[in-house]
Amino acid sequence: MSDAFNLYEATYMQDADFITPLDKKSVIILLQFLEDAETPLYQGCTKYKKLPAIVVLYRLKAVNGWSDKSFNGLLEILHDMLPIDNVLLKSVYSVRKFLNTFDLGCEKIHTCINDYCLFSKEIENEDKCPICGSSRWQEDERTKKIRKGVPAKVLRYFPIMRRFRRMFRSPKLAENLRWHFSNKSEDGHMRHPVDSLAWDYINDKWPDFASDPRNL
Ligand SMILES: [Zn+2]
Structure with a gap:
């Protein structure tokens, strides 16, 4: 989750000088949501933060075809079982609303x-x-x-281009995404797909594509 947080922060904050005050307001709101998402499930909980906990439960609902009614029941019971200061949401409606905030444009x-x-x-x-x-x-x-x-x-x-653009806006991720360009094996041992014959074939066939370090 913290990777996602860094990604959002990099995406929105790097653009901060180029966006209108109205957009800046929505960026601030989004960052508040992200902070909320990073809250531990309850005070002292080191295993789950709010967002991953909700995603794990919602995924179980989806995979097993649980009805909204049964999921509501489960959320209420879990909320009751956890320490009183827990931040688990109590209804499927609030879970959907919460997750929609992090919609990556699907x-x-x-x-x-x-x-x-x-x-x-x-x-x-x-x-x-x-x-x-x-x-x-x-x-x-x-x-x-x-x-x-x-x-x-x-x-x-999830359209891949939008995801790539976002990834390249995070300096750390962008560095990893360009790694293949200058780290081809020189000792004949294969360590990464960049050392494969298939990769060479693609590079030979499309030299323009191959010459851009950002190619994926
Ligand atoms: Zn059909």
Whole structure:
């Protein structure tokens, strides 16, 4: 988490001179959120900070398909079991709101429930999968009615370019990202993919790309 904190700090604070006062206000708010995220789960807790604790629990919910209702119940019990000063959130609503603050700009794309297609480009406005015919929208479990507007399945896509740009804004990460450019093995031993034949092949084929130390 502290890596993420450094990354955010580098990203936003390095830009601080170039942004408007309004943006600066949102940067300050974001940094306050980050400080909040770094709070130990309870006083003296060395194992979990607020953000990782919430992410671990929310991941379990997602992987096991727990309902919002059962997750709410679990959060309430955990909150009660932990020391009284704990900062664990008590409802799935507050967890989602909290996690949305750290949204790294993921794109949400509706998908076929059987993974046959993405509802994008030419089938962006379709209501049914053109391959298996399944509905794009969720079906109400009780009434069996289609809930138009509520997707049956969503793919979360993190565009790689935005992530690379953010990574290069952190001086420490940027140094690591350029490491391969000047640390190719000279003794014939392979220590990193940069020492491989495949890497040489790519470099030979696209010399322009190869000549930029920031290439990834
Ligand atoms: Zn389908």
